Amino acid sequence: DAGVTQSPTHLIKTRGQQVTLRCSPKSGHDTVSWYQQALGQGPQFIFQYYEEEERQRGNFPDRFSGHQFPNYSSELNVNALWLGDSALYLCASSLAPGRNHYGYTFGSGTRLTVV
Amino acid sequence: QQPVQSPQAVILREGEDAVINCSSSKALYSVHWYRQKHGEAPVFLMILLKGGEQKGHEKISASFNEKKQQSSLYLTASQLSYSGTYFCGTERSGGYQKVTFGIGTKLQVIP
Numbered sequence: 122d123a124g125v126t127q128s129p130t131h132l133i134k135t136r137g138q139q140v141t142l143r144c145s146p147k148s149g150h151d152t153v154s155w156y157q158q159a160l161g162q163g164p165q166f167i168f169q170y171y172e173e174e175e176r177q178r179g180n181f182p183d184r185f186s187g188h189q190f191p192n193y194s195s196e197l198n199v200n201a202l203w204l205g206d207s208a209l210y211l212c213a214s215s216l217a218p219g220r221n222h223y224g225y226t227f228g229s230g231t232r233l234t235v236v
Numbered sequence: 237q238q239p240v241q242s243p244q245a246v247i248l249r250e251g252e253d254a255v256i257n258c259s260s261s262k263a264l265y266s267v268h269w270y271r272q273k274h275g276e277a278p279v280f281l282m283i284l285l286k287g288g289e290q291k292g293h294e295k296i297s298a299s300f301n302e303k304k305q306q307s308s309l310y311l312t313a314s315q316l317s318y319s320g321t322y323f324c325g326t327e328r329s330g331g332y333q334k335v336t337f338g339i340g341t342k343l344q345v346i347p
Contacts, residue, residue, distance in 0.1 A: 125277075152333070154333070154334075154335070156337075162339060162340075163238070163323050163337035163338050163339050163340050164278070164323070164337045165337075166334055166335065166336060166337075169333065169334065177333075177334040179334070211277065211278070215333060223280070223283065223291055224268050224270075224280040224282075224283045224291070225268070225270075225278075225280060225335065226280065227270075227277040227278045227279070227280075228277055229276065229277045230277060
């Protein structure tokens with residue numbers, strides 16, 4: 122049973138560029154959440170997608186946007202990158218609200234470095 | 237609002253016990269516990285729901301005091317494999333899940 126798959130694993134971008142990160146949720150999961158984890162910190166919630174709509178959003182600027190596809194996979198887009206965006210980006214999948222809540226399954230993350 | 241975890245770091249010898257605490261100033265619907273090893277994804281350990289329901293691994297135990305909005309994770313007879321950073325995450329409602337994580341507790345088990 123495949124878990125959460127994220128791509129790419131590592132990425133180096135230049136300040137001002139744009140980046141797209143991808144996530145395939147665990148089989149059977151239909152909800153995807155994105156987190157940013159800076160070194161030595163806990164994951165910070167970016168947003169959550171369910172039924173192809175953004176359902177919850179954390180305190181991140183509009184430069185951060187996302188999308189969910191009919192097959193439940195998701196993308197995170199970040200525009201106008203700046204140095205502070207360097208972090209590990211984690212995708213977490215789960216079952217929809219109201220269903221058997223068994224926590225998140227996290228992917229291994231994408232390490233983004235902005236230079 | 238970010239939950240507060242304590243202690244921030246702890247070193248144990250194999251076989252010793254430890255307790256990690258998590259507290260929130262807001263009413264909670266659930267508390268999650270995850271362990272993250274260096275360079276790896278966080279791994280789900282336990283979820284404690286308002287009303288007393290718990291789901292998680294057999295060898296992990298935790299408590300959730302709804303009145304105090306506090307949770308504790310109990311690690312007994314620690315093994316080297318328990319080393320890692322433990323995060324608690326809190327949900328304030330049972331709807332769309334926005335889990336807010338604490339800063340983490342670094343646990344190191346030594347022989």
